[in-house]
Amino acid sequence: MVYKDRTSEFSSLAETIKRKQQQNGVTLGKNKIIPRSQISTFAYAAAKISQGVHETSEKLLQLTNMAKNTDLFMDSSTQMEELTYVIKQDIQSLNREIRALESISKSSSKANKQTEDHSDTIVGFLNLKLVNATKDFKDILEVRTESIKQQQEKLDSFTGQSNSFAYQDNTGSVTSPKEMLRHRSNTNTRDDPYRFDDYNNGNSNNYSDEHSILMPQEMIATNHTAERLRAAEGIASTIHQLEGIFSQLANLVASQNDTIERIDTNIDNSLVNISRGHDSLVKTLANISSNRGLIIKTFLVLIVFLVIFIVFMA
Amino acid sequence: MNTSSTSFGFDFSFSIRDKQIESINRMLKLKQNENDTSTNWQEVWKILVFDSYCSSIIAPILTKGALRNQGVTLHLQLHSDRQPIQDVPAIYFVLPTLDNIKRIAEDCKNKLYDNIYLNFASRLSNELMEELVTLTIQSDTVNMITKLYDQFINFISLEKDLFVFNQPKNSYHAFNDPTIKDTVAQEHINTVVDSLFSVLVTMGVIPIIRCPKNSTAEMISLALEKKIAQHVQQTGSGGANLFSSNNEMGSQLSSFYRPVLVILDRNIDLSVMLHHPWTYQALAHDILSMNMNKVKVDVNSSGQTTRQTYDLDSSLDTFWQQNSGVAFPSVAGDIKTHINEYTEQTNQLSQMTSYNIDEIDDLKPPKEIQTKGLGELLTQIRAKKRSIDLHTNLATALMNQIKDRQIDYFFAMEEAIITRSLVDKKELASLITSPIQGESGGRGTLEDKIRLLLIYFLSSKSIPTSEMEQYEDSLKKMGADLSSLDYFKKTKAFNDSLAIVNSGPSSGAGGSTSKTTGFIQMITAYQPVESFTNMFSQGVRSLLPKSKDLFVTRIVESIMDLKNSPLESDFHYLDPKITNKSNIPKRATPFKEAIVFVVGGGNYVEYQNLQDFSKKHNKKIIYGSTELLTSNEFLQQVKSLKEHLN
Numbered sequence: 001m002v003y004k005d006r007t008s009e010f011s012s013l014a015e016t017i018k019r020k021q022q023q024n025g026v027t028l029g030k031n032k033i034i035p036r037s038q039i040s041t042f043a044y045a046a047a048k049i050s051q052g053v054h055e056t057s058e059k060l061l062q063l064t065n066m067a068k069n070t071d072l073f074m075d076s077s078t079q080m081e082e083l084t085y086v087i088k089q090d091i092q093s094l095n096r097e098i099r100a101l102e103s104i105s106k107s108s109s110k111a112n113k114q115t116e117d118h119s120d121t122i123v124g125f126l127n128l129k130l131v132n133a134t135k136d137f138k139d140i141l142e143v144r145t146e147s148i149k150q151q152q153e154k155l156d157s158f159t160g161q162s163n164s165f166a167y168q169d170n171t172g173s174v175t176s177p178k179e180m181l182r183h184r185s186n187t188n189t190r191d192d193p194y195r196f197d198d199y200n201n202g203n204s205n206n207y208s209d210e211h212s213i214l215m216p217q218e219m220i221a222t223n224h225t226a227e228r229l230r231a232a233e234g235i236a237s238t239i240h241q242l243e244g245i246f247s248q249l250a251n252l253v254a255s256q257n258d259t260i261e262r263i264d265t266n267i268d269n270s271l272v273n274i275s276r277g278h279d280s281l282v283k284t285l286a287n288i289s290s291n292r293g294l295i296i297k298t299f300l301v302l303i304v305f306l307v308i309f310i311v312f313m314a
Numbered sequence: 315m316n317t318s319s320t321s322f323g324f325d326f327s328f329s330i331r332d333k334q335i336e337s338i339n340r341m342l343k344l345k346q347n348e349n350d351t352s353t354n355w356q357e358v359w360k361i362l363v364f365d366s367y368c369s370s371i372i373a374p375i376l377t378k379g380a381l382r383n384q385g386v387t388l389h390l391q392l393h394s395d396r397q398p399i400q401d402v403p404a405i406y407f408v409l410p411t412l413d414n415i416k417r418i419a420e421d422c423k424n425k426l427y428d429n430i431y432l433n434f435a436s437r438l439s440n441e442l443m444e445e446l447v448t449l450t451i452q453s454d455t456v457n458m459i460t461k462l463y464d465q466f467i468n469f470i471s472l473e474k475d476l477f478v479f480n481q482p483k484n485s486y487h488a489f490n491d492p493t494i495k496d497t498v499a500q501e502h503i504n505t506v507v508d509s510l511f512s513v514l515v516t517m518g519v520i521p522i523i524r525c526p527k528n529s530t531a532e533m534i535s536l537a538l539e540k541k542i543a544q545h546v547q548q549t550g551s552g553g554a555n556l557f558s559s560n561n562e563m564g565s566q567l568s569s570f571y572r573p574v575l576v577i578l579d580r581n582i583d584l585s586v587m588l589h590h591p592w593t594y595q596a597l598a599h600d601i602l603s604m605n606m607n608k609v610k611v612d613v614n615s616s617g618q619t620t621r622q623t624y625d626l627d628s629s630l631d632t633f634w635q636q637n638s639g640v641a642f643p644s645v646a647g648d649i650k651t652h653i654n655e656y657t658e659q660t661n662q663l664s665q666m667t668s669y670n671i672d673e674i675d676d677l678k679p680p681k682e683i684q685t686k687g688l689g690e691l692l693t694q695i696r697a698k699k700r701s702i703d704l705h706t707n708l709a710t711a712l713m714n715q716i717k718d719r720q721i722d723y724f725f726a727m728e729e730a731i732i733t734r735s736l737v738d739k740k741e742l743a744s745l746i747t748s749p750i751q752g753e754s755g756g757r758g759t760l761e762d763k764i765r766l767l768l769i770y771f772l773s774s775k776s777i778p779t780s781e782m783e784q785y786e787d788s789l790k791k792m793g794a795d796l797s798s799l800d801y802f803k804k805t806k807a808f809n810d811s812l813a814i815v816n817s818g819p820s821s822g823a824g825g826s827t828s829k830t831t832g833f834i835q836m837i838t839a840y841q842p843v844e845s846f847t848n849m850f851s852q853g854v855r856s857l858l859p860k861s862k863d864l865f866v867t868r869i870v871e872s873i874m875d876l877k878n879s880p881l882e883s884d885f886h887y888l889d890p891k892i893t894n895k896s897n898i899p900k901r902a903t904p905f906k907e908a909i910v911f912v913v914g915g916g917n918y919v920e921y922q923n924l925q926d927f928s929k930k931h932n933k934k935i936i937y938g939s940t941e942l943l944t945s946n947e948f949l950q951q952v953k954s955l956k957e958h959l960n
Contacts, residue, residue, distance in 0.1 A: 002333075002337050002465070002466055002467075002515050002516055002518065002556060003337070003340070003341070003433075003463050003464060003465045003466065004437075004463065004464040004466075004556065005461070005462075005463055006438070006443075006462050006463065006464055007460075007461045007462045007463075009443070009462075010443060010446075010447065010459065010462045011456070013443060013444065013447050014447045014450070014451060014456045017444070017447050017448060017451060018451060021451070042401075043359075043400075043401035043402070046359070112397035112398070112399075113397065114388060114390070114396065114397040114399055115397065115398075115399045115400065117387070117388055118359070118361065118387045118388050118399050118402065121359075121382065121387040121388065122359055122387055125382060125387075261377060261378045261379075262373050262374075262377055262378070262608070262625055263369060263372055263373050263376075263377075263378060263381070263389050264369055264370065264373040264606075265623075268623070
């Protein structure tokens with residue numbers, strides 16, 4: 001307990017003083033309760049998005065737990081697919097909402113600069129949250145592909161060599177989305193939107209190539225592997241869609257890079273400016289005072305001459 | 315023991331910085347009751363408004379990013395032009411002063427924010443609260459103030475075991491000026507007592523107080539004891555006072571593990587304020603005037619000199635954390651190993667990338683693992699690069715100054731004088747009487763010479779008048795202002811009495827300061843550390859300071875280990891918990907923890923000396939002072955004192 005709440009002390013003091021003043025005949029305007037100003041659409045939307053991001057991250061947690069479960073006989077793939085789908089939808093809609101929020105903050109006539117800063121920071125912060133959530137999502141998908149692979153291996157060891165051919169291709173197809181994931185995680189940490197885009201283009205080409213190869217495989221494979229393949233495919237396409245969101249967000253996150261700055265940096269700068277202003281003021285003062293000296297001297301000389309004139313000429 | 319289970323109660327981390335961060339974070343959460351986690355995520359955005367003192371409290375411990383994570387979107391100065399912002403609560407974090415109160419009332423009147431949470435850095439007096447109430451009633455805006463808290467955090471913690479108050483300004487002057495008005499002096503004392511009280515509240519401990527008799531420290535200690543005792547009495551022993559922690563276990567333990575608070579006066583040891591430092595952090599402070607963990611360095615890159623500001627935060631910068639207390643030459647060595655590591659990593663990186671290009675078509679598993687590591691490696695390398703840049707620039711700047719001013723020679727000479735080992739009179743004379751830096755054969759700046767002379771004067775029992783005059787004359791010829799020397803001459807009588815005590819234990823310590831070997835040892839301790847960009851081959855000796863305890867450290871040791879040595883014979887023993895002053899039971903077991911506070915300015919040399927001691931003896935010591943002074947700032951204050959005397 002290292003603080004002391006003195007709110008009650010404050011309000012009771014306020015009551016006593018008010019009463020005293022009323023007794024003394026000072027009539028105060030009726031103590032109107034300040035009407036709670038209507039919460040602006042912006043604040044409301046921001047709170048809603050923040051809530052949404054929170055809910056999504058909870059769902060993500062659920063998904064992580066599922067994905068880690070590699071038990072062959074406790075397969076929850078349909079649940080996971082559903083959840084993945086829901087989260088994907090969530091992230092997309094949240095992304096849309098943030099864009100909307102941004103346009104609200106930009107379009108609404110700004111009262112002043114500080115309000116603008118305030119809403120900018122909120123938008124930036126929400127963006128950052130969403131990026132992190134998206135990154136988590138992507139990591140989970142990665143874990144998921146891993147577990148699919150492991151399950152496949154287990155299955156193979158049970159069923160013998162029957163699927164060996166399909167398995168080989170399967171691993172190939174599984175690695176390809178993972179490759180893309182890795183690239184993305186690298187580029188993401190670099191916060192470099194441009195390079196990021198390059199990677200994306202390259203990768204999506206790769207992806208479509210692989211995709212076309214995949215199609216015939218599906219027909220050869222047994223029922224189960226086909227299912228697996230579809231799962232992997234689904235994940236790949238989800239990842240692909242996430243890319244779009246990423247590239248949109250990457251730009252905004254870059255602007256949030258000042259997190260390690262200290263709060264007194266601006267103060268320092270203003271101090272320098274103040275001292276500079278002071279210096280020039282001093283200089284001006286010196287200028288003026290030297291002028292004043294000159295004027296006084298001139299007048300003195302004039303007066304002396306005047307006196308001489310009056311005394312000797314008159 | 316139960317460090318992890320008690321997040322807000324008493325725990326065993328004896329770190330003032332962590333505790334302060336905890337307090338501030340709680341303040342920013344708006345919900346002071348940590349049990350209330352109902353609408354946890356429904357984050358409320360908020361605005362932080364602070365005055366300049368409170369911004370200096372936050373600046374060294376929380377960055378903008380940390381504030382943002384707490385939901386703070388904007389941070390604004392109280393006394394600046396602020397514009398109304400809708401739909402957002404504002405947290406005010408200010409000192410309780412009349413100026414601030416008036417400004418807050420004005421904000422209410424202008425209805426800048428929806429609701430206001432007031433946090434005062436120390437106790438808001440009843441008069442000021444009344445003033446605030448009256449002003450807000452006039453504008454009919456009492457309702458805008460949602461909450462009002464007294465926080466007890468009006469001190470600045472720079473390290474986990476270092477704090478300063480930075481008020482009153484020019485503290486050595488403030489506490490030693492004989493012409494000062496009584497009311498002003500009392501005000502200064504109150505400020506310090508207030509802040510010390512906050513430190514103790516934040517740490518959650520009621521210590522035993524030790525202080526020397528007949529000094530400013532004594533007045534502060536007595537006032538502090540009274541304040542704590544009053545507080546404990548008012549709230550009653552059973553009630554929740556500020557010191558009691560939230561869980562039973564903690565409060566029992568905290569009454570068992572009581573630290574000692576040693577309050578000392580600067581005059582007890584002045585020479586340490588003038589000593590040239592030789593450790594990394596202390597050099598950065600003394601030479602580059604590091605302030606509030608920030609240092610400005612002139613960086614010379616491709617012919618252009620730019621001024622860079624670096625933030626040195628020991629909780630983020632591991633290199634700084636490891637090396638701040640290390641002698642400068644070995645720091646240079648460490649930087650070199652860091653650079654080696656860095657080049658190794660970059661090589662590794664280039665290998666990896668080349669590998670990637672060669673085998674990009676083969677989708678083999680090993681390649682994946684390497685690409686995965688790439689991202690992490692890159693961030694690592696980037697962080698390392700930033701750290702290396704910072705420390706290389708900082709070390710180079712220090713290096714240049716050391717070379718130009720021959721600080722290594724000054725350091726060695728002063729060390730020899732203070733430890734009373736052999737003093738090479740010829741060298742001393744040369745250092746003092748040679749021309750100043752920049753001229754041919756110049757050694758050191760004028761300040762360096764004055765500092766050396768003062769240390770010589772303060773540490774020696776008797777100096778032949780002719781010798782003294784010779785030095786004074788030559789310094790005066792160079793245009794030195796020796797008013798500080800005059801001041802010390804006047805207070806010398808006081809210091810003499812100390813010097814006798816001072817010499818006792820140090821000669822008793824025996825081997826470490828054996829007379830003839832001391833200086834020679836230091837010269838032969840010259841170890842050409844594998845030089846970092848050949849710095850040390852260019853004539854700066856790599857001296858290693860001998861392990862020696864400063865006067866303050868010896869006092870603290872004696873108090874903590876209950877040695878009852880003559881050093882602390884005339885010290886008060888105050889226990890705020892005990893009301894019966896006639897019979898105070900003395901503690902029988904040695905103290906494990908101590909808070910050392912020096913009234914009238916301290917410096918990093920003393921801080922590091924105490925830390926070295928505490929590490930060696932497995933104790934915990936927090937060092938604090940009214941302000942951290944460089945030697946030049948200290949001399950300035952002494953000079954202005956002299957002017958006041960005349």
